[in-house]
Amino acid sequence: xxxxxxxxxxxxxxWVRTRxxxxxxxVTIPAAGMRLQDLAIMLQEQSTSHAVIFGRPExxxxxxxxxxxxxxxxxxxxxxxxxxxxxxxx
Amino acid sequence: MTVRVxxxxxxxxxxxxxxxxxxxxxxxxxxxIGTVRKTHDGxxxxxxxxxxxxxxxxxxxxxxxAQAQDRWPLYGVTIxxxxxxxxxxANIVLVITASQHRQAAFDACQFIxxxxxxxxxxxxxxxxxxxxxRWVEPRTRDTAAKQRWST
Numbered sequence: 436x437x438x439x440x441x442x443x444x445x446x447x448x449x450w451v452r453t454r455x456x457x458x459x460x461x462v463t464i465p466a467a468g469m470r471l472q473d474l475a476i477m478l479q480e481q482s483t484s485h486a487v488i489f490g491r492p493e494x495x496x497x498x499x500x501x502x503x504x505x506x507x508x509x510x511x512x513x514x515x516x517x518x519x520x521x522x523x524x525x
Numbered sequence: 526m527t528v529r530v531x532x533x534x535x536x537x538x539x540x541x542x543x544x545x546x547x548x549x550x551x552x553x554x555x556x557x558i559g560t561v562r563k564t565h566d567g568x569x570x571x572x573x574x575x576x577x578x579x580x581x582x583x584x585x586x587x588x589x590x591a592q593a594q595d596r597w598p599l600y601g602v603t604i605x606x607x608x609x610x611x612x613x614x615a616n617i618v619l620v621i622t623a624s625q626h627r628q629a630a631f632d633a634c635q636f637i638x639x640x641x642x643x644x645x646x647x648x649x650x651x652x653x654x655x656x657x658x659r660w661v662e663p664r665t666r667d668t669a670a671k672q673r674w675s676t
Contacts, residue, residue, distance in 0.1 A: 449576055449648035450660045498646075501581035517578060521663040524575065524606060524647025525559050525618055525638060 439463050442512040445478065448519035451495065455484050464512045471497050472506040474516065489518075496521055526594075527603040528586045530577060535605045535619050544601030544623045551600050553627035555634040559618040561611050565661070571652040575608045575617065578646040582606070585645045589637050593622065596636065597629040604637060606647065636674050642667040 441461035452458050460481060462474070469477075475492035478485050488495070497504050498517040510516055527543070529535075537558060545551055561573050590602045601623035611617065618641070622633040649661040 446578075448578055448646070449650070453660075496646075498578070498581055501578070501584055503644075517581070519578070519646065520648060520660065522643065522646050523649045523661040523663050524577070524645050525642040 443510065443514055443516060445474075446515065446517040448517065450520055451488060451518050454488060455482070464510055464514070466512060468509045468511045470506070471499070471504060471508050471510060471516070474510055475506070475518075492518075495519065526590065526601065527605070528583060528590055529605045530579075530582050530586070531605065531607060532609040534607070534616055537619060537621075540603050540605065540619060540621055544603060544621060548600060550625065551623045552625045553630040554601075554621060554623045555627070555630035556619065556621045557634050557638055558616060559638075561613050561615045561617060563613040565651060568651075569654045570613055571654055572610050572612050573617075573652070574610045574650045574658075575606075576648045576650065577606075577608045582646050586641070589640050589644065592640070593633045593637050597622075597624060597633040599624050599629065599633055602633070602637070604641070606641070606645065608647070639667070639670045639674060643671050 441463050443462055443464045445460045445462060447455055447458055472492060475489040478489045492506055495518050499508055499510060499514050541554055545554060563570060586604050590604055593602055599622055603621040605619040607617055620634050620637050622630045624630040650658050651661060652658050
């Protein structure tokens with residue numbers, strides 16, 4: 436298994452998107468999966484803004500396949516992952 | 526039973542009629558309309574832009590609707606939430622609940638709004654008079670409002 440092509444899209448919303456200056460990143464999740472907290476550590480390497488925002492993942496909300504997920508949840512290749520701030524609708 | 530996330534405005538009376546037309550079982554209809562305030566934390570708001578997570582937002586609202594229906598005997602539930610750039614005074618959200626008796630309609634309407642505030646993936650950005658934009662911070666009292674339903 437030497438395939439290192441990006442296989443998973445990470446989507447960003449609200450100030451996570453504006454501070455990162457991008458709406459998504461494509462990353463490579465290993466076939467066995469990866470916990471959201473480890474994905475956050477991996478994302479820190481993408482830029483200095485990523486390092487700041489994903490250095491405090493507990494300040495964010497996360498979703499896997501459009502369902503809220505805890506940082507201990509497992510991401511599998513091909514999942515749709517999203518990180519965003521606490522919501523402020525209504 | 527309607528859940529919609531849309532850019533366009535909504536017609537509250539038409540949405541109420543959609544629930545009440547053709548039935549004489551309903552004894553009470555409660556509605557809540559959230560609108561854009563002109564001021565927030567002492568600052569004048571020029572406009573507010575609502576961002577959402579297409580797909581997840583609809584799912585979250587459908588879940589809220591189902592939870593309300595499980596909890597109260599409702600003849601109708603409508604949840605409509607707008608996104609995009611809205612000016613002060615504009616409608617943001619509409620919740621309508623209909624039941625045989627008023628208490629169920631009032632309670633279900635409040636329950637949906639309290640959960641929507643903390644669970645539905647929407648984010649507000651405010652445009653201030655000086656042209657800057659700021660993201661609205663969540664309020665702890667919204668989380669407290671939700672907790673009263675957990676008993």
